[in-house]
Amino acid sequence: MPARTVVLEKLVKYNGEAHVPITPGEYTQLTGRAGRRGIDIEGNAVIQWSPTVDSAAAAGLASTRTYPLRSSFAPSYNMSINLIARFGRERARRSLESSFAQFQADRAVVGLSRQIRKNETAISEILLNAKCHLGDFIDYASIRREIKEVEVLLSRRDQKKSFDNRQRSRLESDLGDLRKSLRNHSCHSCNEREDHARFAERAGRLNRENEGLRTRVESRTNVIAKTFDQICQVLTHLNYIEGEKPTAQGKILTKIYAESDLLLTESIRCGLFDELNPTELLSIVSCMVFESRSSENTAPKMPSTKVSSSLTEVISIWAQLEEIESQYGVKTQREPDAGFCDIAYKWASGNSLQNVLKGSDMSVGDFVRSTKQLIDLLNQIAGASEKLRPTCKEGVKRIDRGVVAYLMGAI
Structure with missing residues (x-):
């Protein structure tokens, strides 16, 4: 609440894990309460002196005024049920989709999507260099990768006493089949086989990177509205909302x-x-x-x-x-x-x-x-x-x- 004077006993705070220095934004938030609207002409902020207070750091906090705004907004049960009571579930969801927090999440998605497109362009160029006149080298590279995965799996299983002999036999049989397919592949006799393989491996790494980026995009797309949907599912489960309206017990939550x-x-x-x-x-x-x-x-x-x-x-x-x-x-x-x-x-x-x-x-x-x-x-x-x-x-x-x-x- 606003006061005429705000006194900061120390310039550190507990963040749930450790005591860390407060940020310029947190300093501004705390000292911004100095001065009561309509009562005080100005407010005062006082930092209590102690041997551990660095004067230069204190001056830096007081003089820093440019820092990015980051929304920590997330739907709560109370907020969600009040929005439903006032606007209905669908309109409430649309309102949350246009929130500043969702805007920031969407802005992050733009950067991720840009990187995905950049990787896709690079993959297309790399695959041109991996093209083989004898056949489908991507298919050949896929067999090579499967062989490597089975070999790694066998080496790891060798270190485990619980490794079943039947499992070993099955993996060794699979490995033999894969090696036979590799030798019989049309690209196996290509003189530029290893050069093509290096390009195919680079394309594979970029494809795996894109899979991770797409997962991140999916997790951030409509994240606020998705959280709202999950909260509504909990409220429905507990009989706090029915259709578009709060129940009697839901009204307590409001x-x-x-x-x-x-x-x-x-x-x-x-x-x-x-x-x-x-x-x-x-x-x-x-x-x-x-x-x-x-x-x-x-x-x-x-x-x-x-x-x-x-x-x-x-x-x-x-x-x-x-x-x-x-x-x-x-x-x-x-x-x-x-x-x-x-x-x-x-x-x-x-x-x-x-x-x-x-x-x-x-x-x-x-x-x-x-x-x-x-x-x-x-x-x-x-x-x-x-x-x-x-x-x-x-x-x-x-x-x-x-x-x-x-x-x-x-x-």
């Missing part, structure tokens, strides 16, 4: 726009949260917005047996969804992360900030950001489920206090 939108909606539909009190509810749903920065695989602390058992049920639903998604070639729902469950529970129970963060490597800034995301998620659930609304509203009251309320109010 109001949940978190990253784990489908997992959260399924949890609501299964009544997983119905018997939880406000503190337990906010603790368990935090696993759908929080993402640990640490790469440690230690099991996070659970605040209560009830929260722990609820987490087990959430993970079970996630595993079922992952299996359904894999059937249709989709991967959108990340695994629940329970790293904030205990912290959120303690904060909602009235503990001081010092006690809440004691023994944790979480900074105050990360705590406030995660709590703000949790408040947003609780408000989404309140808007989607009338039954859970009172519990969610009470949960928001319990965590929207102290430093969280102060910093959110100052934004």
Whole structure:
């Protein structure tokens, strides 16, 4: 959210695998929030000094303003079902086909297609040099290639103790037949046979390269619309859409726009949260917005047996969804992360900030950001489920206090 001043504690970020320097684009995105529209004449961006901060690198980030725009857009379940509800499935698909992300994918396809055409021209020229007056040299070269493949296969099988004698006999028989076909071929007696073979091999390499390029073209053509189709298949499988309209349970999904939108909606539909009190509810749903920065695989602390058992049920639903998604070639729902469950529970129970963060490597800034995301998620659930609304509203009251309320109010 915009603020009068933006302070960057460090110029590195965790990208899911390692801590890496932020890019000029990321720096601009972060500092671009400085200055509230209609309130501030200008905004300020401050980089906190530390011995590890390179002043020249900081100046370079601040002065760099030219970098390519790359769309990371991908259809989500919430976005897809809202488009269907508003425009119908076919019109929604056409809209996605004209998106900037698809434009970039199509632009990449143009370059790949150009390379394919270039290779095809080269292949045609090479094959002229491989032409033999005695017969079809491409057919002859194909037999040579098959012989080489069988020879390689036999040499690899020799190294395996499990290699069956019948398999060896069959391969040796095939190899003998191929060598006989090679000797009997009309091009075998050509004086320029090896020269022709070199040209044929070059043409073969280019053909194999084109096969790979065509596969890449196919994977990028209409990729956004294809993803939308796959998402619609999952939604139909789960009875969230029927024909051109969302079902009753699909309408719940239209109001949940978190990253784990489908997992959260399924949890609501299964009544997983119905018997939880406000503190337990906010603790368990935090696993759908929080993402640990640490790469440690230690099991996070659970605040209560009830929260722990609820987490087990959430993970079970996630595993079922992952299996359904894999059937249709989709991967959108990340695994629940329970790293904030205990912290959120303690904060909602009235503990001081010092006690809440004691023994944790979480900074105050990360705590406030995660709590703000949790408040947003609780408000989404309140808007989607009338039954859970009172519990969610009470949960928001319990965590929207102290430093969280102060910093959110100052934004």
